[in-house]
Amino acid sequence: MPISIHSSHMASEHLERYRDIIPDFDAFLDSMSRPLPVTVRINTLKTSAPELLSRLDRAGVGYERMRWYPLGLRLDVEKPGRLMEFHMGLIHVQEEISMLPPVVLDPLPGERILDLCAAPGGKAAQMSMQMSNRGLIVANDSSSARIVPLRANLERLGAVNTIVTSYDGRRFPEYTFDRALVDAPCSSEGTARRHPGVISRCSVKRSMDLQSLQVSLLRRAIQLTKPGGVVVYSTCTFAPEENEGVVSRVLDLADVESFTVPGLRSSPGLPSWNGNDYGEELVKCRRYYPHENDTGGFFVAKLRRRLSAGE
Amino acid sequence: MSRSSAEGFQPVNKDTVVSMWRERFGISEDVFKGFGFFRRGRMIWAFSLPEIPPFRCESIGMRVISMRESPWKPTTYALQLWGRHARKNVIDLNDEMARRFFAGESLELRAQVERGYVVVTHMGSVIGCGLYTPGKLISQLPRERRILDDQNAPEHHAQPGDTQQDGTE
Structure with a gap:
């Protein structure tokens, strides 16, 4: 899909801020202008x-x-x-890379799983499959408009072990889950290959606004997960403010764990960015760039709730 | 109050539901092991737990039976999930007929099945629910499961994953 000269110019200007952190930056820019498989x-x-x-x-x-x-x-x-x-x-x-967070979370049949920002439901339905339709997935999304496609997808895919709720994720009611997925609302820079206009709406200010929401969502999800339970945080953006910058603010509740997915190329998380020190353990997060696997862009962090979390 | 969770969802007797699937389609009760059934309005829903957890639910599990008609009508989605275990009242369509069935057409055909709701398949994979009267198979597919010609198809044909800009997938 062609992009206008104006938005293309704005796009590359915004993406320039990542020149020093994204390996083979020119190949990255090139892949961002190609449609997705x-x-x-x-x-x-x-x-x-x-x-x-x-x-x-x-x-x-x-x-x-x-x-x-x-x-x-x-x-x-x-x-x-x-x-x-x-x-x-x-x-x-x-999208290929959006199949990754459920693989990292690895929910088991019979467990109780929270999917805090679930619409449109592809990942929830994938987890339902991983769990052989046993146990429970609470597929939550705060937007009532997004509940309709969420329900439709879960029904078409035969996800019987799900319930759909529409709470503000920051105030999700008390319960104890075995694992949780926070696939957070984000600036979506990584979806530019499908939605070329998306980059022109991105800015540092927007990322910082989203960061407060993302931190609140992730903190709530960790609080709702049993001690020792796994929480996966993911976004489809490159902005460190929305990725490492979020994870670094929940380290009082959870530890970052490293993980590997054989056959999928990735880059380590950033320990620091623009003068912000996120901490050495943030390198355990993984960044997925479009030119590495010919996919969209993604960020995934695997967290484990502390046994005695200082809440 | 957490008890408001199951708003409108009432547990239904599992044997009643399971026996419908067994009698009409010969589906073994083992297929439903671990699932519970609930009623809201005139629909029966299947869910993976015997009790609904204490949340304000928009929906639970999936709709499996409509009680609006008599006899009760299985949903296309339930047949897509469990219909492959059916031992009777199954009609398998060839490529051409499957395409027409997906387009919502009624098909002139005779099959060794009883009058009433049937599992419609193509190469053994379930398409969904049909209504058979001798000599005729009428599509019961929900509108959003129909595949129309390109020129008739709505431009924004429901493509999950395409619906959103912000966030996931």
Whole structure:
């Protein structure tokens, strides 16, 4: 999709602030101007990988399996939403890198999981699949407008172990979850390959405004998770203010843990940025840049709630 | 009060629900192991726990049966999830017929099934719910599950993940 000269100029100007932290910056800028591959996730609540792949073979739809995730496919088709397999709920159209946070969280069948900012529900439905429809996922989203697509996706994908709630995540009511996912509202710089206009709305001020919300959401999610439980914090932005800058403000409640995902390239989190010292442990977070895996941009932190959290 | 959680959702007798699936489709009760069933309005919902947790719920689990008609009508989504375990009242369509069924057409066909709601499949994968009367199969797919010709399709065809700018996915 072409971007106007005006917004393209503004885009690269804003992104210049990352020149020193993003490796191979020119390749990064180049990839940001290219459209994303069409990617889908196989929904094992309704099918199996062999069944789905044999359907695609028979329909003559080309695909490539993701190296790091056996249920992820890149499809050689323009409109996956018109495939029978989509309407059967056998696949979900989901950006490749957005399949990552549930993999890092690794929810188990029978556990109780909080998905604090769940709309439109691709990650919640993915967790439902990881849990074989057992246990509980509370898929929450504060926006009533986003509840409609959230419910529709969960229903089409057959996620029986979910309930949908619409609380302000900062004031989510008291409960004890085994794990929590905070896929926070963010400035979404990493989605520019699909929404080219997004960068022109980004600014440091906007990131700082979002940071207060993100810190409140993440702190609440940690408080709602059992001691020793895992909390994953993710965004689809590059702005350190919304990533390491958020995680550094919950280290009184949780510890950062390192993780690796074989087959997926990434860069370490930033221990400091623009004069802010976030702490050495922040290198355990992972940054995913578009040119590293030909995906959108993402940030993922894996946290574990302290056994005795100083709340 | 936390008790307001289950607003409108009343537990229903599991045997009643399970026996409907067994009698109509021959689906074993093992398929429903661990699931609970609740009623709100004229719909029955399936959920993974015997009790609804104490939240103000917009929805729980998924809608599996509509009690608006008699006999009760299984939802397309429930059939997509459990229909592959059906042993009877299943109609498998060829490519051409599956395309027409997805477009919402009624199909002229004769099948070895009982009159009433059937599981409609294509190459063994479930499409959804159909209504069979001898010689005819009528699509019961919800409108948003229909695949129309390009020229008739709405421009913003529901593409999950495309709906948002801020945040996830």
